[in-house]
Amino acid sequence: MVAFGSALTLIRFASDEICMDERRNDDRLLCADLVEVVWEDEAGRKRRRVANLEDISLSGICLQVENPVEPGTHIKMEYGDGELVGTVRYCTYRDIGYFLGVELEEGCRWSTQHYRPQHLLDPRDLVEQAIQRHEHDHVGSSATK
Numbered sequence: 527m528v529a530f531g532s533a534l535t536l537i538r539f540a541s542d543e544i545c546m547d548e549r550r551n552d553d554r555l556l557c558a559d560l561v562e563v564v565w566e567d568e569a570g571r572k573r574r575r576v577a578n579l580e581d582i583s584l585s586g587i588c589l590q591v592e593n594p595v596e597p598g599t600h601i602k603m604e605y606g607d608g609e610l611v612g613t614v615r616y617c618t619y620r621d622i623g624y625f626l627g628v629e630l631e632e633g634c635r636w637s638t639q640h641y642r643p644q645h646l647l648d649p650r651d652l653v654e655q656a657i658q659r660h661e662h663d664h665v666g667s668s669a670t671k
Contacts, residue, residue, distance in 0.1 A: 553650070554581045554588075557643035563589060565601040565614075579603070579643055580625065584635050586612070589626045594619070601628055605641050610634060 559579045567573050578590040587603060587610060595601065599614045612630040619625075630636065638646075 553648070554583045555646055555648050556581050558645040559605075559643035561589070562604040563591065563601055564604065565595060565599050568596065577603070577626075582636055582643065582646075585630050586615075587628045587630070587636070589628060590623045591626060592623055594624050595626055601626070603628070608640055610636060610641075 557579050560576055561579050562574060563577045564572065564574050575591060575593070580588040580590055582588075589603065594617050595614050597614050597616055601612060601614055603610045603612075610628075610630055611634050612628040614626050615629050616627040617624055
């Protein structure tokens with residue numbers, strides 16, 4: 527939540543609305559990138575699909591896929607010459623597909639040095655820009671009175 531004077535603005539992200547029980551300790555960065563995901567289904571068949579990477583942090587990722595994947599499933603996200611490996615913690619359907627919350631395995635941490643999604647945005651930067659705009663507008667309107 528960000529306060530601007532007497533008004534409060536609540537900033538929410540799609541992945542927050544999907545599963546409010548998720549408690550990722552690291553800051554999330556919003557992103558959009560197509561990645562490949564690989565897992566074994568309940569019958570032991572290897573599945574490989576394209577997914578949209580929605581957000582990423584040091585310890586987890588949120589993926590949008592066309593079909594559900596069972597929570598508890600071991601899953602691998604492949605990119606370029608690397609991969610991130612974890613466990614599906616939730617799978618929720620929302621208007622445009624299934625969203626998977628994936629907790630990365632211990633010792634498997636994301637870093638921009640190894641992989642930088644095509645579109646990457648830190649929401650804290652947006653908040654800071656909004657605060658600066660508000661302060662600038664407020665100073666400007668006070669000077670004209």
